[in-house]
Amino acid sequence: MIYSSLLSGIPWLRHGFGTRLDSIAQEEMASLRQIHSAIVLPACRAGVVGEGDALVTAVAGVPVSVRTADCYPILLADLNHQAVASVHAGWRGTAAQIVIAVLRAMEECFGTQSADVMAAIGPGIGWCCYEVGVEVARQFGMPQAGCIDLAAANRNQLIAAGVPDSNIEITGGCTRCDARQFHSFRRDKERAGRMISFIAVTKPF
Numbered sequence: 558m559i560y561s562s563l564l565s566g567i568p569w570l571r572h573g574f575g576t577r578l579d580s581i582a583q584e585e586m587a588s589l590r591q592i593h594s595a596i597v598l599p600a601c602r603a604g605v606v607g608e609g610d611a612l613v614t615a616v617a618g619v620p621v622s623v624r625t626a627d628c629y630p631i632l633l634a635d636l637n638h639q640a641v642a643s644v645h646a647g648w649r650g651t652a653a654q655i656v657i658a659v660l661r662a663m664e665e666c667f668g669t670q671s672a673d674v675m676a677a678i679g680p681g682i683g684w685c686c687y688e689v690g691v692e693v694a695r696q697f698g699m700p701q702a703g704c705i706d707l708a709a710a711n712r713n714q715l716i717a718a719g720v721p722d723s724n725i726e727i728t729g730g731c732t733r734c735d736a737r738q739f740h741s742f743r744r745d746k747e748r749a750g751r752m753i754s755f756i757a758v759t760k761p762f
């Protein structure tokens with residue numbers, strides 16, 4: 558499991574970015590049928606909430622989770638309202654600015670202000686390995702095919718939406734380079750497994 562040092566310092570939550578070495582029981586968590594969208598859903602209980610790519614909750618004891626293998630798992634926490642979010646961001650979700658949709662949903666649901674948000678961007682396919690064709694590259698402001706940095710793109714969107722730079726952590730780790738720790742769809746194709754990342758407001762004692 559990989560932990561964010563930023564999120565680890567928050568006493569009322571627990572979180573983790575699962576690797577291929579971890580077995581995590583996602584049935585006990587809220588989850589999604591992921592469709593590479595920018596759809597954000599609220600979660601009140603464990604189980605499959607619906608179709609979308611981000612979950613938000615302020616309910617204690619309900620972990621929100623996403624599955625990834627190259628796409629980026631992103632975990633958010635609102636320090637002021639004790640609310641959390643889990644995000645699945647591949648190139649489609651990133652191009653659709655899913656993290657901005659999540660901040661908007663958190664504001665509507667909990668009154669979240671971006672300045673109070675901590676964000677951890679977990680392991681995904683690195684710039685080193687993520688070469689894309691011209692159609693995808695254009696969505697990221699590039700004129701021709703090349704390598705895109707999805708972690709940086711999501712970080713920039715968070716900053717543009719008002720999350721302080723010092724509240725954002727990129728854990729690092731390229732899923733395609735590091736076969737020991739990570740599943741990678743690009744590397745392993747249909748044989749690729751999925752890694753589970755989660756964040757939860759802990760139950761009050």
Ligand SMILES: [Zn+2]
Nearest residue numbers: 685686731734
């Ligand atoms: Zn790489």
